[in-house]
Amino acid sequence: MEPQRRKVAGPVAPSSMKAARKSFMVTNTYVKNLTPDKEIVAVHTSAPSIEHRSHHSAQNQIYQGEVNVLSIIDTNKDIMCCKYTEDTREIAAGFTDGSIRLFDCMNGNCTHTLMDDECRSYPGPVTAIKHRPVSKAHPISNTILSSYVNGCIKCWTYKYNQCIYTIREKRQTLGLCYHPRFTKFVTYGDDAKLNIQRKGIIDGHTSRIFACVFNPKSHHELISGGWDDVVVCWDDRQPFATKYFTGVHMCGEGLDFDKPGKQILTCSWQDKDSIQIWDYGSCKLIETIVPDNHNCKLYCGKLVPQTNLAICGDRMFNTE
Template sequence: MEPQRRKVAGPVAPSSMKAARKSFMVTNTYVKNLTPDKEIVAVHTSAPSIEYRSHHSAQNQIYQGEVNVLSIIDTNKDIMCCKYTEDTREIAAGFTDGSIRLFDCMNGNCTHTLMDDECRSYPGPVTAIKHRPVSKAHPISNTILSSYVNGCIKCWTYKYNQCIYTIREKRQTLGLCYHPRFTKFVTYGDDAKLNMYDEEAQTQERTFYSSQRKGIIDGHTSRIFACVFNPKSHHELISGGWDDVVVCWDDRQPFATKYFTGVHMCGEGLDFDKPGKQILTCSWQDKDSIQIWDYGSCKLIETIVPDNHNCKLYCGKLVPQTNLAICGGSDANILRVVDINLKMTECSIRNNPGAIYCIDFGTVRRKPTKVPDTYKKVSEIQSIPRVALVTGKRLQIVDFG
């Protein structure tokens, strides 16, 4: 059955007719060390010791609340995704021409360019950049994993500008997600399937897909744009996409175990809370774009309307150890810091140069202020880490509080 979507969705990265791959395979490839030529148009970076910046009029951006602009990097190509490196000293940005560039977070200089002959021959926008979660069992490896519209998944060692291996899928690969504890990752794309890989063996373990039985929803029927693992489970994950369904998977089951509907996703707008009991959905729709769901029953807990600015959302994340969420999208091109409990916008950046396709968290700049037990903590803004966001041709890093 050909995957179909139920409604008109948001803009997605264009594909290349030359990008079709004949079969799934893994190869080892190496790239030449190439320096970027006039890729960066302008850089405005403040040192981390400076607490407040006054970029509030930059290209008609409107800042609400305590927003500190740490860095603005304007380029001459559209950026689709971004990701901090494992040590958070650099940030990687994926462009529509298939190139990945790493920028120094201190001065904004481009330190590495990742692009091989295959990316030049079969150009496809970069759809996601991830790295393995850092822990005692998984130390820093100085590698990143990237996916492309042309079906490639490439592992790069950015210190040497080399591609370690390439996995080729016969589809448009729209994103990927790492397992929080195991050396596994999942890719998803336009064929309504999720593929799970073992990173160390570089082999595909299994595929998650619908049984296509009539009247039963146990998988996706259209493009998948978001996936996240349950932080308290070794086996459970959820995904969402164009078919307006968030599907709950268990890798011990042949098909999906449960689902909930009414969420139209066009980006990485899914997230679990730390206990793994509630789900945040940030959807690309005019109404009910920010919602909290109960994972156990798949029932809606509440819909949050934080302000009167309508915005179709591409991405969203819960801030660890707080009641805050950060989300961004199109129309108003707004980035919000939302208080889940108070249902209000604490800080925002409106009128950005383009839609907010992707955000990522860095480190917390300030040490938390000690509050006496007799006082109730009013704001958690200072607990928000640095936030990197991509908007049009701009890569911007901000802080709050």
């Protein structure tokens, strides 16, 4: 197969580019039916000049419905990614200078800073933070795995601010993904290749890969997507891609499986058809979702477990 890119590639986030808001918030949310006249509340505050400050008012945020904001943490550096720890007591944020900071979800205080000599000498933005699946077979290990634009993949034990091991790839590593039930993971980057635990023949993508997710009902199957407008299906027992579908332009983690592993959610960086549901077996489109009257180019999206809901996100642009 020779998939061809049909659209201009989406934006990249080099270390010199402001790629994210310098704040994030920790929330408890649930969904309820909203009345048509539900008030939309906007709160504006000034940005503090110091890091690790937590407060309970939102900065330039508009929220609607039953959202309980626990804390908002302002930082003096751009945030590229974040992830809850295994016990959900802390949230780890990756920054453009190559550092990772962990914040207490209850009070917003910074509890740990993860940065070794290599990160200081050869800084590169953190592109992803993940932890291995938690189960009876794989109990909480107090570790996280992180990837960097400079090609490093590091495993940290954050309780001791220590790097356990480092994998160095000769490329820009743009992300990684764990299997939901096993300890194996896959990395992806700007060379259009997927690197799994064992080396094999790579086939499928012709440009940068920005999303990858394992099928939760399979030991071996996974899917990936990126700039070439193709979602590719893989089986790590096979030397080549097994199937694919086209028309999905991805610039972030906009792929997800439903729990049975039979349907795929895609959230794409394109003006039309940005949220779609696909049949995994046939790779045929099931439904295109129109969330509102405004077209949005999306970076990321996930299905909410045990519901029929999906959550997605785009980038906010200031036109002033």
